[in-house]
Amino acid sequence: MNARTRIANFYFGLLVFLTGVMWFTMPVASGRPLSGLSFGLTAGMVALDGLGPLPMERGAVTLSTAGYISAYFLGGLPAAVAVLLVGTLVSWVGHYRGIKSWGNLAVDILSLWAASLVGPSGPFALGRLLLFAVVFLMVNHLLIDVYYWIRDGQMRRAAIMQGLLWDAISWFISLPLVSIFVLLVHAYPHRPGLELLAILPYLTSAFLMRFYFFTRRDRRENRWLAEGAVKLAEATTDTDIWNAALDIFSEAIPHHIFGLYLIDRSQNGFRRINVIHPTGDELPYPLYLSPPYPFGSWALATRRLEWIQQPQSPDRALRSGFLIPLATGRDVWGLLIVGSTAAQAYSAHQRELAQALGSSLALAVRKWVFHQDSLRLAHADPVISELYNFRHLRHVLEELVMREEAPFTLAFLDMDRFKEINDQYGHLMGDRVLEQFVRLIRLEIRPDDVLARYGGDEFILLLRRADGPAATRVLERIRTRIREHDFSPVTLPIQASVGIATWPDDGTTAEELLRTADQRMYLMKQQRRDRVSSDSR
Incomplete structure (x- = not known):
């Protein structure tokens, strides 16, 4: 209390x-x-x-x-x-x-x-x-x-x-x-x-x-159900879903606490989209919700609404409310938290209404997830799903050039001796080495940086808000990781040739940046120097 x-x-x-x-x-x-x-x-x-x-x-x-x-x-x-x-x-x-x-x-x-x-x-x-x-x-x-x-x-x-x-x-x-x-x-x-x-x-x-x-x-x-279905049908982002859900439930079911988690397959669980709570910024709900779940395990396991009628961990301020699994069939797409700081604040009818609104929200979330999956497949590399394809990177690159905001850097990366690996160990092993190569790169970049496959063993990395010196430091760390990594059972020494181009110093158009970075990467490859070729010397 x-x-x-x-x-x-x-x-x-x-x-x-x-x-x-x-x-x-x-x-x-x-x-x-x-x-x-x-x-x-x-x-x-x-x-x-x-x-x-x-x-x-x-x-x-x-x-x-x-x-x-x-x-x-x-x-x-x-x-x-x-x-x-x-x-x-x-x-x-x-x-x-x-x-x-x-x-x-x-x-x-x-x-x-x-x-x-x-x-x-x-x-x-x-x-x-x-x-x-x-x-x-x-x-x-x-x-x-x-x-x-x-x-x-x-x-x-x-x-x-x-x-x-x-x-x-x-x-x-x-x-x-x-x-x-x-x-x-x-x-x-x-x-x-x-x-x-x-x-x-x-x-x-x-x-x-x-x-x-x-x-x-x-x-x-x-x-409410009809208007809510229209708002949810128009939602194209997780923020749109949050705003639509908040509008619907604010009118239908009074609450002091409101939170939304949506499925995040990369975390094998659910990601917190937003939470409204009386404590303000000190939220008792974690950013990611994954097994074993600290709360809502019964609702997520049974795919049925859980009616809370007494305080429980992790939120002692929640004295009554609902944990609503956003489920369709056997699939769970998210979890909705609707609660009050007052005891016995909700009736059985409000429970039924919350369930109906939750079902409508679940359909919208499923549609959004499928849409995100289709976009990801359209933008992803057909072999390594963690990578974007060149078409998506080209689109992002052209947008950044048009905005003319903070400097950014484009880098070409080529894995040396990839043909020898395929010839000696086979193409399946070559694909495994490529996957490890990609994971090592991702360890050194930020979530909003774009890593795409250009073709074969060549990759393009777009580092947002990074000038030439900053990008050089990142790429040197990447090359060090690759050089020191154990690619067993492959015993051939594996390194990366890299060439970079920074906007606007090395080009003001997408074509100029791509051409410059590509030329510098091939220059490094030909010279076989173990450093980043960041100039035309």
Whole structure:
């Protein structure tokens, strides 16, 4: 539990304490005592809605107000608090959430008390009922908004307006129900059975409200899925996928923690694309996720969503959330982390929604991976897949020349005595030596440098942001590695002839740079000197 959540829970505890003080100091109010049937019916309204609330980002929508407000206008504040208390305790059978449940109960009771100060119980009148509703809503939302502001550190205007709108709708529906119930009891005080008639409008309204709520929610979620599919279909890079996923989940499932890993075959695992976390830059999630997985092993192994309901390693700030494997069939393309710093922040329905959104994201990631594979195959050497082909290098080289930014160096490398290796040891062994030759070169270059095969035993290396002296040092290290490497069972001494050309000193076009580097490489090869030929002497 983080510091903000502890302070927010302390705030709720303080409200519970104030509610207890109010209860024990509450004067006995005048008014007609509630009959057993009236008490049971109003408490039943509170319990019934509490057992099946309509979940929202913050809190839930219910018609329970019809129960305890009816009790208030029939028996005063003590009767309303008793009805609210009994009904809420019954509803906790399936939805008890610790201090948060007690805090929400305290907020309702304090709102009742505040509204009773401006709308005292007594003769029933519609104007007094409206005033009561306005004060109740204002106090209730103020107390709840303070809790979420403490817990989240921000005021989400959209969530506040959504909650206020639905509470206003529930009150708009509840007011006629309260009027019917109170007027029936007052009109027929000696015929308590007629009170049962008041429950029929309540049940009908509750059913229609739930039907509207879930229909509207389903339409909204279908829209999210459709819009998300369009955004993901347009994604061409891992950054595009991250932005699309963040947009979709930010609207559909509230969260404090959000992270995305995508498959990285070179690491035999998954690479972290990005993570949003309350700690800022101190992320508890590693850059690469590979076996044995520090987290998410069950989700990745079973290809099923993992519902987190308690803190676990490596992220103790994640108190509830989902680990969503991005899987299609038996293939896993990534892992999505969606979580909250609050306990029990998500419902079973949000779990199903997260699974549906994750499936849509998995299809997009699979498409992106296939696209990357096709690009890699189009740009890769047909024999050694770790190398680019000359066409790709030529394209990158022309782009760098057009940009006219930092100096860069082009180098031709030729493996000496390759023909002798093929003749003496065979072409298969020659291919193995070439693969080792390439790996030795890659040990000395950066990930964004471009190494391509020109043909046979000739290679071209493009060193970004490297002038002549810097490139010479890199190539001397490469030649040293090659010269000292054991190519067993090949016993022939293997060396590399190298020629370099730096932009813009040795050429300002791709053709000039290629020609110059090629000529200098052949000059070194002919002279058989064990150094880099970086000039035309």
